[in-house]
Amino acid sequence: MADNYLDLVNTPLPGRIAKALGLPRPSVLRRYTPGEALAPMPVLVTGSGAGADALAELLLGWDIEVRRHVLPGEKLSAAVVVLDQAASPMDLAAPMLELGQAVKLLVPGGRVVGIFRSPAETADPAEAAARQGVDGALRSVAHELRGGATANGIVLRGTATTTDPTTLGALRFFLSGRSAYVDGQFLDVAPAPADSVTELAAATTAEGEGVPDQPLAGRTAVVTGAARGIGAKIAEVLARDGARVVAVDVPAAGEQLAQVANRVGGTALQVDITAPEAATRILEHVGQRYGVLDIVVHNAGITRDKLLANMDAARWDSVIAVNIASQLRMNEQILASPVFSATGRIISLASTSGIAGNRGQSNYAASKAGVIGMVRAQGAAFDGSARTINAVAPGFIETDMTAKIPPLRRQVARRLSSLQQGGLPVDVAETIAFLASDAAAGINGQVVRVCGQNLVGA
Amino acid sequence: MADQAGAQNTAPSPRTAVVIGGNRIPFARSSGAYAYSSNKDMLIAALDGLVARFGLQGERIGEVAAGAVLKHSRDFNLTREAVLGSALSPETPAYDLQQACATGLETVVGLSNKIKLGQIESGIAGGVDSASDAPIVVSEGLRRVLLDLSRARTTQQKIKALSALRPKDLSPNAPTTGEPRTGLSMGEHQALTTAAWDISREAQDELAYRSHRNLAAAYERGFFSDLMTPYRGLTRDANLRADTSLEKLATLKPVFGKGLDTPATMTAGNSTPLTDGAALVLLGSEEYATANNLPMLANIVDAEAAAVDFVHGEEGLLMGGVHAVPRLLERNGLTFDDFDFFEIHEAFAATVLSALAAWEDPDYCKRVLGLDGALGSIDRSKLNVNGSSLAAGHPFAATGGRIVASLAKTLSEQGGRGLISICAAGGQGVVAILEARN
Numbered sequence: 001m002a003d004n005y006l007d008l009v010n011t012p013l014p015g016r017i018a019k020a021l022g023l024p025r026p027s028v029l030r031r032y033t034p035g036e037a038l039a040p041m042p043v044l045v046t047g048s049g050a051g052a053d054a055l056a057e058l059l060l061g062w063d064i065e066v067r068r069h070v071l072p073g074e075k076l077s078a079a080v081v082v083l084d085q086a087a088s089p090m091d092l093a094a095p096m097l098e099l100g101q102a103v104k105l106l107v108p109g110g111r112v113v114g115i116f117r118s119p120a121e122t123a124d125p126a127e128a129a130a131r132q133g134v135d136g137a138l139r140s141v142a143h144e145l146r147g148g149a150t151a152n153g154i155v156l157r158g159t160a161t162t163t164d165p166t167t168l169g170a171l172r173f174f175l176s177g178r179s180a181y182v183d184g185q186f187l188d189v190a191p192a193p194a195d196s197v198t199e200l201a202a203a204t205t206a207e208g209e210g211v212p213d214q215p216l217a218g219r220t221a222v223v224t225g226a227a228r229g230i231g232a233k234i235a236e237v238l239a240r241d242g243a244r245v246v247a248v249d250v251p252a253a254g255e256q257l258a259q260v261a262n263r264v265g266g267t268a269l270q271v272d273i274t275a276p277e278a279a280t281r282i283l284e285h286v287g288q289r290y291g292v293l294d295i296v297v298h299n300a301g302i303t304r305d306k307l308l309a310n311m312d313a314a315r316w317d318s319v320i321a322v323n324i325a326s327q328l329r330m331n332e333q334i335l336a337s338p339v340f341s342a343t344g345r346i347i348s349l350a351s352t353s354g355i356a357g358n359r360g361q362s363n364y365a366a367s368k369a370g371v372i373g374m375v376r377a378q379g380a381a382f383d384g385s386a387r388t389i390n391a392v393a394p395g396f397i398e399t400d401m402t403a404k405i406p407p408l409r410r411q412v413a414r415r416l417s418s419l420q421q422g423g424l425p426v427d428v429a430e431t432i433a434f435l436a437s438d439a440a441a442g443i444n445g446q447v448v449r450v451c452g453q454n455l456v457g458a
Numbered sequence: 459m460a461d462q463a464g465a466q467n468t469a470p471s472p473r474t475a476v477v478i479g480g481n482r483i484p485f486a487r488s489s490g491a492y493a494y495s496s497n498k499d500m501l502i503a504a505l506d507g508l509v510a511r512f513g514l515q516g517e518r519i520g521e522v523a524a525g526a527v528l529k530h531s532r533d534f535n536l537t538r539e540a541v542l543g544s545a546l547s548p549e550t551p552a553y554d555l556q557q558a559c560a561t562g563l564e565t566v567v568g569l570s571n572k573i574k575l576g577q578i579e580s581g582i583a584g585g586v587d588s589a590s591d592a593p594i595v596v597s598e599g600l601r602r603v604l605l606d607l608s609r610a611r612t613t614q615q616k617i618k619a620l621s622a623l624r625p626k627d628l629s630p631n632a633p634t635t636g637e638p639r640t641g642l643s644m645g646e647h648q649a650l651t652t653a654a655w656d657i658s659r660e661a662q663d664e665l666a667y668r669s670h671r672n673l674a675a676a677y678e679r680g681f682f683s684d685l686m687t688p689y690r691g692l693t694r695d696a697n698l699r700a701d702t703s704l705e706k707l708a709t710l711k712p713v714f715g716k717g718l719d720t721p722a723t724m725t726a727g728n729s730t731p732l733t734d735g736a737a738l739v740l741l742g743s744e745e746y747a748t749a750n751n752l753p754m755l756a757n758i759v760d761a762e763a764a765a766v767d768f769v770h771g772e773e774g775l776l777m778g779g780v781h782a783v784p785r786l787l788e789r790n791g792l793t794f795d796d797f798d799f800f801e802i803h804e805a806f807a808a809t810v811l812s813a814l815a816a817w818e819d820p821d822y823c824k825r826v827l828g829l830d831g832a833l834g835s836i837d838r839s840k841l842n843v844n845g846s847s848l849a850a851g852h853p854f855a856a857t858g859g860r861i862v863a864s865l866a867k868t869l870s871e872q873g874g875r876g877l878i879s880i881c882a883a884g885g886q887g888v889v890a891i892l893e894a895r896n
Contacts (some may be wrong), residue, residue, distance in 0.1 A: 004655040141685075227828050244513075247510075249682045249694065251680075251682075251686070251688070251694045252688060253686045254501075254507070254686070254687040254693075255507075255687060255688045255689055255690075256505055256508075257510070257687075258507045258509075258510035258511075259506070261510035261511075261513070261515075262506055262509055262510050262515050265513070265515045265516070266509075266513060267510065268510035268511055268515040268687075269509065269511075269684075270683045270684065270687075271683065272680075275680070285795065288751055288752075288753060289513070289751045289752075290751070291751075
């Protein structure tokens with residue numbers, strides 16, 4: 001499970017050899033620890049217009065040294081390129097070329113974040129070309145960056161501005177170590193509904209120290225499939241962020257489930273999520289113990305791989321039953337229950353297999369693409385409410401499951417991403433914790449890939 | 459029968475003690491899945507599962523009481539040591555209790571009484587036993603030599619102490635289920651009672667069959683999903699034979715009572731096997747449960763212990779519960795008709811059947827129990843509805859916790875009142891009443 005190659009090339013001599021031979025040189029990623037400095041070095045805010053100016057002004061209030069232009073030789077923690085006013089592809093040249101100067105100066109684990117408006121929301125062909133152009137340019141920058149740096153984009157929807165609490169929530173996520181393995185991704189951000197903005201303001205517009213170490217304090221979260229792997233890590237990260245965690249898994253996994261619950265100070269609930277009464281039992285438990293259910297993480301999933309030509313009904317049906325049918329049934333009951341919060345969050349695990357397909361995984365891909373379809377439709381139904389639903393699609397993550405891939409294929413799979421390494425369960429968990437927080441109030445119905453910009457399904 | 463205990467029945471309990479929930483690990487057959495687990499390991503596993511179920515991490519529980527029947531001398535503080543190894547607050551006090559197979563139920567009685575008196579708000583009660591990791595002790599001869607040797611001061615004294623050692627002293631003593639005063643094993647004692655009550659082989663096999671069938675059905679409907687936490691790869695009681703049949707049970711050879719004049723009827727199928735496991739229940743006052751948003755499954759109403767003179771052949775070794783039940787019913791003004799569920803521990807199928815026969819026999823009830831007539835019959839459809847020890851197995855001190863948690867959950871689902879009777883070595887029995895809260 002350990003990535004020995006990554007460890008090796010991060011030691012002096014083998015690192016030089018790898019460089020001389022032109023071999024991949026993955027970096028140790030900058031990951032989140034509570035109380036992290038968002039940007040110890042200056043941050044460049046490039047781009048012209050009121051949106052860029054307002055953002056630069058605001059970041060000054062965050063303990064961040066802000067530059068509007070690259071200073072020769074000065075290292076940068078991040079570069080934010082603001083293109084919200086781009087009306088024609090010609091408008092991209094100056095800010096992108098300035099960004100080109102900045103990327104050379106990024107510290108290891110540096111960040112590039114683009115902020116622009118949604119190409120889907122303009123009828124003007126030139127404006128749409130400019131906006132879509134930013135998407136392509138940023139994806140390319142992500143491929144080019146080295147040293148564990150990432151490039152991502154914030155796509156403003158509707159009346160969202162560069163300094164809306166929801167925009168700042170997404171910006172903070174991308175700048176933070178929480179997004180270590182999120183690369184080449186775009187988050188559509190809408191202004192948050194009025195009833196969730198008050199809490200947001202406290203969470204995102206204050207100075208650095210105003211950001212709570214425990215953004216999920218007082219929330220109750222249910223995590224399915226919590227006994228092992230990514231699910232156990234999700235439980236840990238949500239608990240670290242302050243949530244009370246109800247760890248759910250099948251009764252047969254009860255021993256590990258109890259250990260997870262005891263580690264995170266939560267409760268263990270042994271439920272088979274494919275049972276018709278699963279949601280009722282979860283809602284009863286949460287209702288009795290905590291009163292309100294704030295966060296649901298549908299993480300439980302199985303694989304039963306076979307080429308479609310050799311697929312039998314048992315393999316197909318069990319994967320569909322666990323990975324998508326159970327979520328649909330549970331969501332229906334959860335949404336109908338008074339226990340589920342008016343600002344409730346649902347986060348569902350998809351997979352890059354559900355985006356790009358994968359040989360031998362027609363059943364799994366059907367279930368995970370199904371999750372994406374479900375999230376988009378349910379997200380549309382949530383529009384205008386303070387509830388959100390989103391999907392997280394992990395790429396190659398170092399787990400017991402991927403440890404079973406033959407060694408050579410595993411090495412290749414790791415190096416296929418821009419970050420040239422597999423992600424860790426904590427990377428998936430951090431993204432989920434972000435989507436569960438107030439800071440993500442403007443993000444709904446979306447699929448966030450945690451894949452290090454894997455070539456598969458890009 | 460206006461005995462001394464009866465005089466106290468008018469005093470109302472100051473408070474109510476409730477069963478909040480339970481947790482046990484699946485029971486394993488001896489030298490099976492838990493062959494290398496100690497009593498402490500299993501008790502910690504059961505505690506940690508309970509802590510996880512109810513979110514008790516770091517909490518100071520009023521008191522934890524548990525015990526083991528087969529116990530190593532080093533485990534003199536078994537329960538407290540298990541608490542220290544668990545996720546509970548290290549400031550949780552604990553004590554060990556031992557009353558043979560009634561240990562688990564007696565811990566529930568003791569802690570619920572403390573709760574009723576207001577001495578504690580919460581308690582965890584139960585027990586553990588390993589027949590696999592049983593203590594083996596040195597012989598009495600070797601033990602004396604070693605003690606004399608430790609007291610010896612001069613070389614001469616040491617030589618003298620050692621010279622008392624005989625080769626036979628070097629063989630260790632393994633634990634047995636033999637009664638110290640009679641030398642008979644528990645099975646042979648029960649065989650005497652079985653013969654005295656003329657309990658048939660068919661009736662015993664039928665009871666064993668129902669135990670397996672009821673336990674299997676309980677698993678099928680997920681009854682144990684919030685009563686059990688898997689351990690060491692075991693997710694169900696290893697002794698359960700969901701596919702057993704009366705025909706299969708009929709083929710087994712008798713193992714007890716073969717030296718008697720009457721036909722031997724007790725087999726490995728209608729007797730409990732040696733088993734490893736642990737079971738606990740979480741108890742609390744109503745105030746504690748309410749303040750912590752915890753469920754309340756059932757009230758613990760009352761309990762009674764009894765002992766019989768089995769040494770002089772006046773009564774069967776495992777008939778203690780038979781004597782305790784009428785006293786408990788009398789004190790609470792109840793008859794069998796007032797109960798919806800009966801949990802009679804299946805040490806042997808014949809133990810249960812002997813008890814039922816005794817309570818139905820007017821002559822016995824008058825002569826031995828001092829009643830006016832037969833105590834009454836128990837409707838078999840209300841007996842051990844989720845299976846009992848014949849199917850689940852019987853890690854001696856763990857059985858009480860298993861029964862109390864299962865009965866409390868049944869009462870919370872179906873309402874009504876339940877009677878528990880557990881027989882124990884030494885001619886003892888402990889019985890208790892649980893009541894649904896609605």
